[in-house]
Amino acid sequence: MTQPFEDFDLSDFWDDSEFARKEYLDEPLTDSLLSSVQTQLGYKLPSAYVALMRQQNGGMPIRREHRVASPTSWANDHIAITGIFGIGCTKGSLASSMGNQFWIDDWDYPPIGIYFCDCPSAGHDMLCLDYRECGPEGKPRVVHVDEAFDYRITMVAQNFETFVKGLTSEFSSAEHEK
Known part of the structure; x- marks a missing residue:
């Protein structure tokens, strides 16, 4: 069995700002x-996800865009992200007061899994580990949930590792305007 990211260089993944x-x-995981x-x-x-968080527990990737097959409120062909939430209970981590449950309870995002990544829209779209097909112990897909489009769910990647490997910086910031 292969280890996550064994064929992918993560040395320049995180923005150190x-x-x-x-x-x-x-805090370290x-x-x-x-x-x-x-x-x-x-x-x-x-x-x-666990392997990435053992390297650094939360942060902003250097490459923050990912191609998608259908239009979103951000762009016709891609989404943009801001940061990936750490595994913890402080700051914006998954189990913090501003973590996964906050997005479900306060923003009415559908309870389909774990909201792990925010976007530049300040809460109007999020990325989620979608457990609907695999159950709580399975291997979730990564989906984009768009509050601005009545919480429309758009497939981003078959799994978290594929999502990380698909992050890019090929789109200009002005291109998101339709």
Whole structure:
């Protein structure tokens, strides 16, 4: 069995800016913290997500765009992200007061899995690990949920590792305007 990201260089994945560290970086991930957060969320996190968070527990990727097959409120052919939430209970981490449950309870996002990644729209679209087809112990897809389009769900990637490998910086920031 292969290890997540064994054929992918993550050495230049994270933006090391002060803002990224302040807003997204959580304490180093421990087995105890992982177990506690997964219990609180009610889902098993993908091994690739855990592997990435063991490298750095939350942050802003350098490449923050991903191609999609159908239009979203951001662009006709791609989405943009801001940061990936760490596995923890502080800052904007998955189990914090501004984490997964916040998006479901306060923003009415559908309870289909784990909201793990925010977008530049300040809450009007999010990325989610979608467990509807695989169940809480399975391997979720990555989907974009668009509040601006009545919470329309758009497929982004078959799994988290494929999502990370598909992040790019090929689109200009002005291109998102329709």
